[in-house]
Amino acid sequence: MITREEIAEILKTYDLGKLAIGTLGSHSALNIFKGAKEEGFKTVSICKKSDAIIYKKFPLADEIVFVEDFSELLNDNVQEKLRELNVVLVPHGSFTAYLSTEEITNKLYVPMLGNRQLLHWEADRKKQKKWLSKAGLKLPRTFEKPEEINRLIIAKLPGAKGGKGYFLANSRESFHKKVKEIIKRGLLSEKDVAHIHLQEYILGVNVYPHYFSSIIDDDVEFLGVDKRYESAVDAIGRIPAEEQLEIGISPTYTIVGNMPITLRESLLPELIRMGDNVVKASREIAPPGIIGPFCLETVVTDNLEIYTFEISARIVAGTNVGLGTSPYAYLKYGENMYMGRRISLEVKNAIKQKRVNEIIT
Ligand code: AMP
Numbered sequence: 001m002i003t004r005e006e007i008a009e010i011l012k013t014y015d016l017g018k019l020a021i022g023t024l025g026s027h028s029a030l031n032i033f034k035g036a037k038e039e040g041f042k043t044v045s046i047c048k049k050s051d052a053i054i055y056k057k058f059p060l061a062d063e064i065v066f067v068e069d070f071s072e073l074l075n076d077n078v079q080e081k082l083r084e085l086n087v088v089l090v091p092h093g094s095f096t097a098y099l100s101t102e103e104i105t106n107k108l109y110v111p112m113l114g115n116r117q118l119l120h121w122e123a124d125r126k127k128q129k130k131w132l133s134k135a136g137l138k139l140p141r142t143f144e145k146p147e148e149i150n151r152l153i154i155a156k157l158p159g160a161k162g163g164k165g166y167f168l169a170n171s172r173e174s175f176h177k178k179v180k181e182i183i184k185r186g187l188l189s190e191k192d193v194a195h196i197h198l199q200e201y202i203l204g205v206n207v208y209p210h211y212f213s214s215i216i217d218d219d220v221e222f223l224g225v226d227k228r229y230e231s232a233v234d235a236i237g238r239i240p241a242e243e244q245l246e247i248g249i250s251p252t253y254t255i256v257g258n259m260p261i262t263l264r265e266s267l268l269p270e271l272i273r274m275g276d277n278v279v280k281a282s283r284e285i286a287p288p289g290i291i292g293p294f295c296l297e298t299v300v301t302d303n304l305e306i307y308t309f310e311i312s313a314r315i316v317a318g319t320n321v322g323l324g325t326s327p328y329a330y331l332k333y334g335e336n337m338y339m340g341r342r343i344s345l346e347v348k349n350a351i352k353q354k355r356v357n358e359i360i361t
């Protein structure tokens with residue numbers, strides 16, 4: 001495991017006046033780069049050749065480090081190049097999707113904004129549950145075995161990227177029938193069936209609040225909310241029930257995009273407290289706790305109960321809906337604050353106060 005002392009040593013070799021913000025060219029990279037530039041930093045994209053067109057259209061990357069595959073971030077020559085460029089990496093969803101959290105905590109010798117240890121907690125469903133319970137959040141029930149299914153559940157495939165192949169079942173029989181179909185579609189192998197996560201399906205609407213835990217200001221900020229646009233589940237309502245039955249359609253949850261939302265003001269106190277409590281709990285499980293952006297994935301029922309089914313201990317792509325501004329960022333900052341910029345503002349303040357070591361690991 002790479003220690004904070006080792007990262008502090010690397011930081012000593014950096015020219016803080018030339019610090020650059022770097023990340024993998026995907027997910028929320030444009031958000032992160034735009035924010036970095038608005039706060040006066042250079043930007044470095046670790047990018048696939050086929051995606052470089054993005055930076056031609058949106059010239060936000062001062063340097064591009066080309067890779068064939070995001071896992072090359074771990075290569076010595078890539079890491080060396082990033083250190084030469086004084087890069088602080090900002091992790092996002094593609095880091096955990098294309099690298100293992102062990103690789104991130106053991107092999108990536110480039111300073112990273114955020115708490116790497118918490119990426120383990122995010123990636124492991126059991127650990128997540130422990131963390132969120134410790135914070136006192138309401139969680140959907142989980143079922144250990146298909147035999148226990150006694151209500152509608154959502155079955156989450158191990159390592160699924162963006163909800164791909166998730167399905168619903170309301171009994172052991174329907175579960176096994178659907179598993180067979182999913183295997184046939186090539187989304188799952190027999191040996192992974194035992195690792196499918198079975199979670200109570202909460203009937204309600206998705207609400208994804210975005211927070212920023214500032215070490216420098218000692219505060220947890222509430223900066224925005226989004227909901228997701230998922231294929232095919234968001235398309236099913238366009239087909240009448242009769243035809244749905246005829247073609248045996250079942251919902252899947254591949255993320256395609258996000259939409260901004262504002263909430264009933266009466267929901268805000270609980271959501272704000274939830275963010276505070278998650279940060280408090282994180283300080284106990286992995287000191288110094290969350291550094292920077294995080295997001296809770298919740299479902300709100302018609303009783304206005306808020307169930308949390310997941311946490312992301314890093315920037316989420318849903319914050320892209322707040323580029324420019326979001327209603328909640330506006331309330332605190334006025335115009336032109338958004339997650340990518342808030343991250344770089346924290347780095348800027350940390351440099352000013354000579355506290356950069358406190359926000360990187
Ligand atoms: P990508 O680099 O697009 O493959 O995304 C990396 C990971 O982040 C995948 O697990 C995606 O499902 C997730 N992701 C990407 N974009 C979004 C989004 N707009 N909202 C939520 N999750 C996303």
Ligand code: AMP
Binds near residue numbers: 203
């Ligand atoms: P995830 O990959 O865990 O973010 O989940 C993908 C999508 O599945 C979410 O955006 C929700 O639409 C849905 N979902 C996940 N868990 C639940 C749940 N326990 N109850 C209802 N919907 C859920």
